[in-house]
Amino acid sequence: MESSELDYDLPPTLIAQHPAERRDASRLLVYDRASGAVRHRVFADLTDELSGELAVVNDTRVVPARIRIERPRGEVLLLEHEGGREWLALARPTRRLQAGRRYGAVELVEHLGEGRWRVRLDGEPDGEAPLPPYITEPLGDPSRYQTVYADESGSAAAPTAGLHFTSELLARLDVERVTLHVGLDTFRPLTAPTLEQHELHGERYS
Structure with missing residues (x-):
């Protein structure tokens, strides 16, 4: 597959520079594979779209x-x-x-x-939260770049899909935890002409 096939236009105005006031107030796009229909909801509605599925969450904690x-x-x-x-x-x-x-x-x-x-x-890491380059505004509350279930320190970046969960929403789901520490490849762009030529580095999980 040509790497260029993954290119798309993303206007900077559509990149949220600040989180929603409530984590689960972020937007949720629902795609129905059977009909091809697309619906727009909020993340708090996630349980309405599930029917007994197991939610597997990554409990890694971002290091400063x-x-x-x-x-x-x-x-x-x-x-x-x-x-x-x-x-x-x-x-x-x-x-x-x-x-x-x-x-x-x-x-x-x-x-x-x-x-x-x-x-x-020297000592424990005591830097800043490693925000992605497309976030240009300073982070007012460092806890918003951690999931509510973050536990095991070791990631260089947040598992961002999990940032929208609240404790209340998790309580309504069947949840299992894994730990996968996000590393180098989240910062490395695709530079090879094809996906097959791109080198992926390993990440630690348990």
Whole structure:
């Protein structure tokens, strides 16, 4: 499949920069596969559209993984905890960074290519929520970038489909939890001409 077949126009005016006041007040599009009909509802109506299905939710918790650095001005984005004080990370501007140098609480240990680094961190991650690049407004309430059932720390980004659930809505569903930590590929664009040529990196789950 050609990667270009997935291109589409998304006007910036249609990208919500702030969450709905209530999580489950976000819009819900319902597609009927049998008839092809499309209906527009709100997420709070989800249980009206289900008939006993099991809801499997990802209980990963987002790490405050975006760490700003100075001289040169840039950032380190923690992707995966390797154990101890070491993490896999993206860092920029890569061309101006040097292995063995310390930038605030972060020491760059080894450049792994394509902007990826092995880093050593002082203490626990204490950065910002790693918002996606299409969100340009600051996050007023960091808890809104966590699901209400977030439990296991380890993700570099939120499992965004789950942000619309409330505790009340979950109580009306049959729910099972899995943990899948969101990592590198959520930040990597499709650059290969075909999907078959695109390299996917692994993610940890339990």
